[in-house]
Amino acid sequence: MTSTSDAPMAGADAPRWDYVIVGSGAGGGTLAARLVESGMRVLLLEAGGDPRAGGGRLPDDYDVPAFHPFACEDAAMRWDFHVRHYADEAQQSKDWKYQAGQGVLYPRAATLGGCTSHNAMIFMLPHDSDWDHIAQLTGDRSWAASQLRRYAHRVEDCRHRPLWRLLRHVGLDPTGHGWNGWLRTEKAMPLSVLGDEGLLRLLIDSAGAFTRGLPAPLRSALRWVRGGLGDPNARHFRPGSFEGLCYTPLATSSHQRTGVRERLLAVAAAHPGRLQIELNALATRVLFDADGAACGVEYLKGAHLYKAHAVPSEKPGDRCTARARREVVLCGGAFNTPQLLMLSGIGAAAELQAHGIALRADLPGVGRNLQDRYEVAVTHRMREPWRVLKGARFDRDDTLWRRWQLEREGMYASNGAALGVVSRSDGAQQQGHDPDLFCMALLARFEGYFPGFSARIRDQADQMTWAVLKAHTRNRAGTVRLRSADPRDMPRVDFHYFEEGDDQAGEDLRAVVQAIRQVRVMTAPLIAGGWIAEELAPGAEVQSDEALADYVRHTAWGHHASCSCPIGPPGQGGVLDSVFTVHGVPRLRVVDASVFPRIPGFFVAGAIYMVAEKAADALLHTASQTPLSAN
Template identity: 50%
Template sequence: MSMQAGESFDYVIVGGGSAGAVLAARLAENGARVLVLEAGGDPSASEPTVPPPERPLEADYRVPAFHAFASEHPVISWDYWARHYADTDRQKQDWRYSEAQDGVLYPRVRALGGCSAHHALIIVRPNDLDWNHIWQVTGDESWKASRMLAYFRRIERCRYRFFGWRWMSRLFGWDPTGHGWKGWLTTELAVPLRALRDRRLRSGLLRSIQAAADGYHGTSLEWETNRLDPNETRWWNPFASGIRLVPLSTRKHARHGPRERLEEVRRKHPDRLEIRLHAEVQRILVGGTPLRAEGVVYRRNGVEETVRASKDVVLCAGVFETPKLLMLSGIGPRPQIEGQGIAPVVDLPGVGANLQDRYEVAVVSRMKRPWHTLAGATYTTADKYYRRWRWFGLGNYTSNGILFSVALKSRRNLDVPDLYCFALLADFRGYYKGYSERIKKRDYVSWVILKAYTGNTAGHVRLRSPDPAAAPEILFRYFEEGNGPTDDLDAVVEGIRFVRTIADAMDDDVAEEEEPGRHRDTDAELRDYVRANAWGHHACGTCAMKPREQGGVVDSRFKVHGVEGLRVVDASIFPRIPGYFLATAVYMIAEKAADTLLSGE
């Protein structure tokens, strides 16, 4: 049925997160009237809490070292519970599994900025093959890596490379680094000087870096210790493994990202950009011939309201909520929709399918004594490190906790590194209720192993109920339950063995390897450990960008197949999980989507 005339905007954007905020800001800057409907609040707003908590929300949001606490802050946390396996006996082998919730915690954020309000601030752009894959799947040359680089340069405001490159770019238009210098996303490095003054830590790091180079199984040409910048365009040996530093999305060493970008544009153009917080979208209104998305119904303060989009409704609700909203609106697999008593509008089997994630595990070691560099750290606003951060933008809390990282090929015949490993001075073993409290321990080091380019696409998101407030069913189907290659499991085992080689360089200071534990040493034992203990937090793919006959949900212009005026712009569109960290890829597709919409495609 057709909507009655009423309140109208050019674009209604559902979700003010990592994609929605970036997209809305760019559209409004270019003259469009945009409404952003965000289910959460503002993570940087002050809390009227008496007495004040040890870490107010604003601190959890802004301080890089507090990102784990932000993900568990009750005001903004949006906890999903996902199953890694359909087989319950297999699932129960994971000690993080909650029988009460029938799943493992999958932390998300319900707030302006979305997951950019709690993520670890890492900015690593995808590899060229990620964009070229979308080009090959869709046949749309605008997705070529050579063209997508322009979007990274558009968003980045690099402040960690030699300033001469910035001036060369400004004066002569020449810049071989591939960086951007005047975008909205400031990138910095954080190397706390106190950590470098810690002789035991400094010595351990140097030995670890040498051990990483010595432990690499390839040739010397396949390893580079001096290629520290993961975002630099490399003209020689571009896909080598090696040591990497990790750029952060901070400005003056405080979190800075899509939320700040959106608010800046709203201040400049209040007549074009409106943001409504605590607005929970119930369904998309679709009508007419041909079918067209005319607006959305949302609930705010207990009242149901309707708003119209004269051009497009754009779903930026995330990998779990976007397919849920489509299905609640009758768009998706007909059996799934009819089974919930919802009238089908468009039979689109790919909605909610193709769910993917990376596999992660950690090698966690307890040290013989606490790290001197963390002496007195309480991870509250009462300690000296917080004061140094707040007053001077210095110290331990300017960092997300990563010391250094390694990009590694698990097999020599791979085109690009498929393992990204990084060291934390913390006890980190994945996600479960209360996990952030473990971060406070001062006598641990954790090597986190991230398996990129996983081949498993067998996961799904499905409706449990026609009630918009009900959480969806999330099932990943890890390893043998899925359709990925056995190489994925073996690659994680290879990662464990490699970081153990690095960890051995600190062996004099290690009391015990607690996870996986040195009693697990054979390939079979480590495979069993990984099956039971792996986790992920980079889900994507549930509204894949590919042809409809191949299970696709959107075309290369972000349009939902079969419905005019409806687009999807978030991590759910990736047909294959890109790169090592999702945030940068999401910002880039949001900028591309803005160009697409503004061009009238």
């Protein structure tokens, strides 16, 4: 049997699989691969196609790290969700990215590998407190951070600490990294940086300004050296969470994107007949047996059927079913998994009744608790274009593409991030919480998502953005609701930002304003030295806390949606138990970004990989205790 298929499988003649998994992203793809390696037969349903075979700008938009913004807008694989940040129309309309009648663009990827096919490839592990919180919430000690570390080791193949990679063979490894996992991680800071004086000044002056602003600069610098020279994933040098200057480890292999797609294809080749990847298969509902247990999935076979696609198909698709001998696992992400649960009769009774959907399990938490990180941009025009981007058209056969193709060098080997800074807001410091601010210098102008946003990156080679990210957000008031009972429709997504949500004290807002001021301290030497010509946004005239807060309210965005089907007790809005099973629905689990009770760390992909590996252990344990029925 082939590893991928474009031919529909229908009805009683379809093969019966141990598991049917919906979604091939960081959760579903990782889980499917591990189950297959453990001897199981898995059908993996993916609504999109192959990101390296879509024509147009593919495969370059997929392969080349610097092309990731263009991957987000590549018509061959993009899904364009439009979300609301505010229910209040007057407030929402103040965001220049808002399209009246639609919302704010929120790119997702419908393709093999899911959003790992268009993301910025950053691999950063969450904080220990993220895991310990789940252990405390559920009473399941297997969620403790000390237990979760082994799953990070299963994932990571660290290639950016070469000395320790060698020394580990003689028993020396204080880093806590994984060295033999399936996901290679690298560091991309091209040697060409040495030829760009402006970029050197950015690195040196920003780092110097940040360090001088610390309470004890020398002690902080020594801690930075002991802490792994800017490696945000090092764990064993010293206790506590990483703080300070850092680089961003990337999921690349020889400076080319690598991830879930490559993992799946390698496993399919190594285990013929065990993994069937069904492309262009849009799941429409979960199927149940007479006892109410999940037994399969109904799906529509056909390309571009979901209305989030750039050019949705007008064809209805072929209706097919796939049966699971053991369990069904939903891995569609924070928007599509709650939608599919509700279409299958699992959710708030009143909402399902409003759409004429028969109730199977009354779980009001489905589609609630939606969370994201707040991000804003501090953008600048430089005195002159970046030399490292000379000749860049972000297209095949330009000067930088040829260098990347031949040598895997130059700025196209990078995702555009030059420097990262991890710090704590005053609120996090006072409450003893983990670092909650991540500021990242990008050699481009990036102010959030809107149609055509990638063109700014291609056309303006003299721009710099400090992207400000607020982690561990307090606001958990976001919702995913059905637009209709039509599975081809997108759900309604509303994040209820800031005061409209449940952060009435404004802690999130104050933290982002503080981060903007921190960025301004770091850029001050570059402005004084003439390297920065002007601050474009918020703009030098925006100075007061009130004005900066308005800038944040009006322009903030996010792209790490999660937590919409959280683990936790059903009486507290939980949808899943500690082994990912939907409350009250046997043989149905969820494994994706929606499972977290609160948003983890700074970047969500690493956390999803880890929970997928943990879920594989949970599924295999259940399988070992549960004999298959005769059918």
